[in-house]
Amino acid sequence: MSAIPNISRRSFLVGSAAVGGGLALGLRLPPFGPALVRAADGSPEINAWVVIRPDDTVVIRMARSEMGQGTITGLAQLVAEELECNWSKIVYEYPTPGDSVKRKRVWGDFSTGGSRGIRMSHEYVRKGGAAARMMLVQAAANQWGVPASECVTANSVITHRPSKRRVSYGKVAEAAARLEPPKDVKLKDPKQWKVIGKSMKRLDTRDKVNGKQVYGFDLKLPGMLNAAIRECPVFGGKVKSFDAARVANLRGVKKVLQVGDSAVAVVADHWWNAKTALDQLPVVWDEGPNAKVSSASIAEMLKEGLDAEQAFVGHSEGDAKAALAGAARKIEAVYSYPFQNHACMEPMNATARYTPEKCEVWVPTQDGEGSFAAVLSASGLPADKCEVYKINLGGGFGRRGAFQDYVTQAVRIAKEMPGTPVKLLWSREEDMVQGRYHPVMQCKLVGGFDGGNNLTGLHMRLSGQSILAAVRPAIVEQQKGRDPLVFQGVFESGEHAIGYSFPNTLVDHAMRNTHVPPGFWRGVNINQNAIFIECFMDELAEAAGEDPVEFRRKFMGKYPRNLGALNAVAAGIGWTRPAPAGRFRGIAQMKAFNSFVAAACEISVKDGSKVKIHRIVAATDCGYAVNPAQIERQVSGSFVYGLSALFMQECTVKDGAIEQKNFDTYQSMRIAQMPKVEAIILQSGGEPWGGIGEPTICVAAPAVLNAIYKATGKRLRSAPLKNHGFELV
């Protein structure tokens, strides 16, 4: 059932003209592939999404990457719904980025982040399934000499109603693959769905319980060597010198080399030998000017931004500054959020084999095309001499998409050893200190009330790091220096819009970038923005002398779906009834990635600092729920990620480098700390569909912080809570 990386290149016997000469990015996505293409095993490709083997096995192609979020199962459901195929005969396969380039990006976007997998491709993959079904039916109808309209399909079988003749998809696939793709493809009405909306079993479970799933770390190629790497721990630093002779004769060592300007690597027969030698390799670094930077100096820089004149506006309604100047009473608070590492269970890795004729890379990647671009760049070879084979990821969370540093390193190493496959594995320590970190942010919030205790204005000033400035500077340039992403969850409109209308609102951002490289990190900016706005809403509610839910509702008239999620969790937790003795409640809501989410929790606090979360009720309105059981698992999993971050995780900077090097100093939640998560799925339907992987991550933290205030009277305004002496028990 699993997509094992292909060792030999998949070949297409008949294909469209090769694009060649670079990534054909930006090409409009054609919904269907060219006629008569064969998969590697010779089976006919009905279209780019569907291959049917003679034994009725249905191979569904997946451009997106599986990193645990269940996207391949959900995408298969979308295709299968329209294809009307036998679910038990489905397998999946990753097309390669090289083939995608050759076929004018027939599979569309490979990038798997931003909770996009299903919400952004549901239409074209469903059309892929629907078109394939139409072609299969037509092929059968042609064979029988009957009109296609007299045929029906179910479970991979076509039946001619009047004559009761039946034929399975596998028998007519060859003929179907020769037909012209239909031009007019209609999708089912959601009311007719039989597979979408059902908790179909994941396609990738079995190999994950018996050790058979091959992750990048587990890849074996004939003649393969293993590499361990160490990059300058001070970001921006370089290698000055290293004494290769000191380790060259250690057990198993084949090569000691510099990688780019900033890293050294040891290649050995086995990775343990490579790592052992690397640990003993004397390296002198040119650490550069960043060696003086510390967490304290970064915090100072951000603090200055809280009151700086210049700031980019993300949301402006009315005149917040005037409203605050004229307010009878003002409430002010400063919050902050730290650097955090993704800490995927599987550290970064990539395997590369280079010859002047071909550069191939096997990699767990959230973006096959991004990996492909890195291979082109690092190898110096043209697109038709490069290939990437995607492997399922041992966690991604944003680290393995926009950043392909490990791919670049692997290719650079392999280039020094032409013909020999080299598997580059990062140690956990390397993974911790060479992250692309959740950006640091501080936030000053000021709310104004009139004499009648009515909120008259809100100013939310963000000060901190921009991911896009580091990763997609072209977008920032287009926006005249602004990074729109920092306003996730507090925008005026769009997929991350705020769910409140205040009389006068200003949200602005003083961009303060650091030398610590920032990255996308499950949810990213909604994590801190949800804490800032949703905890401050509780502060405002208290100042107004109102119940936090009632206070929120006053501003949510224009946002019925936000309100629907909030009401669902309020009802679920029993908000209007008293909490059980010794327990305290908190609540928060957000819209992100076009899903409307809310959480309400019930906690108790022992000895003033030991927090037990008993329950979290979580609501998600994602429009359509493709696989409800998988959504529940992602929601409860997102709370583990988000609450680990809230309570335990901070990457601090000392002498320019990250201090936390392993899970002993960068802890993560264990099962004993796991709250009971009760997921509520709301399906409002319609367009656009909402995402699942990320949205709920952001609501657990503010709900818990609000409950901690109720329990202890302490407003904890900076994460992680371990810095306040609080722990999750």
Place this chain on the structure above:
Amino acid sequence: MIRLNINGKVHNLDVDPNTPLLWAIREQAGLTGTKYGCGVAQCGACTVHVDGTPLRACAIPASSVAGRKITTIEGLAKGGKLHKVQQAWIAHEVPQCGYCQSGMIMAAAALLQANPKPTDADIDAAITNICRCGTFQQVRKAIHAAAKA
């Protein structure tokens, strides 16, 4: 040369005696179901059974378990039949990315061996593995289900 008995098969491995058991299993014996996550006995992804006891293979030298009975995830099924923990894992669809699950399953199997009817508190005490996807709710359900099987 170290003699390791892994899943009932004897492996004579040409390995530095200080090599952690994890890397001897993965790179010398070629069994990659046992995962590396931290190397410092924190995360539990490398959990194997040594004479039935769950140990973190990243933090014990291979030479220290020579001649003892080592079981990895690949050896948990018996006679082609999945262990009841593996079956419960499939029924409850525990894995998300799956990377930590070999260690999680080995820890759960060892718990049930020692304590056939664990309480929630027993599970909390025995299962200390890290899962970044956050499968704990499913892990707990599956352990209870396996205990009833």
